[in-house]
Amino acid sequence: MRLEGKVAIVTGAASGMGKAIAESYAKEGAKVVVSDMNLDGATSVADSIGATGAEVIAVQTNVTSTEDLERLFYETDKAFGKLDILVNNAGIMDGMEPVGDISDERWDKIFAVNTTAVMRAMRLAIPIFLEQGRGVIVNNISAGGLNGGRAGTAYTASKHAVVGLTKNTAFMYADKNIRCNGIAPGAVITNIGSTMTNINEAGAARQSLGMALNPRAGQPEEIAKVAVFLGSDEASFVNGEVVTVDGGWTAY
Secondary structure (H helix, E strand, C coil): CCCCCCEEEEECCCCHHHHHHHHHHHHCCCEEEEEECCHHHHHHHHHHHHCCCCCEEEEECCCCCHHHHHHHHHHHHHHHCCCCEEEECCCCCCCCCCCCCCCHHHHHHHHHHHHHHHHHHHHHHHHHHHHHCCEEEEEECCHHHCCCCCCCHHHHHHHHHHHHHHHHHHHHCHHHCEEEEEEEECCECCCHHHHCCCCCHHHHHHHHHHHHHCCCCECHHHHHHHHHHHHCHHHCCCCCCEEEECCCHHHC
């Protein structure tokens, strides 16, 4: 029960890695807020978690909406009276476009979900953490935030930005007992591919060159184990790090 008594928000938790993180947090004793734009999916996950005896709520959240994010934090406080861990997991893919082919519309959409929403959620969490004198942020970033050949230009740039946001936040609040770390998963079996439309053939062909080096695809539960560690007091001296979890893919 490494997270016993902790309250955690997990965005994008209706499926994939977010679902696995929410379930794993609950198993470790946390009270969990399952946040997702898909209310039916979030409710299903929350019901499954609740059936184990854990305390949980589901909150429909479009992370690109400031009003929705504010309501998410309000509902969390209303239900549990505090917040200990924020897991920014929600994210979408681009269409593998290189910079010469990216549209303003696609660029803006990717950054709205993958970067700006993360910043806004962190901005809402920080005052709570400062008042409590403690807090943890875990950002699910992607190997695409560390390398140039894992996605298109918009996704790659958006995730690189979150790496910088993570490290800067860790440094800025290190003396306030607030930790901020990231996870950089490699290929993981989730439904994020469903967010890809109008795939750029040339970009996808270039991006796929590295797939031959990938030893295997990971499972969401394998990422969740790292998220549990980073959210727990076992990681009390880990701050400003981005942990690569990819089976050795980027070690080549």
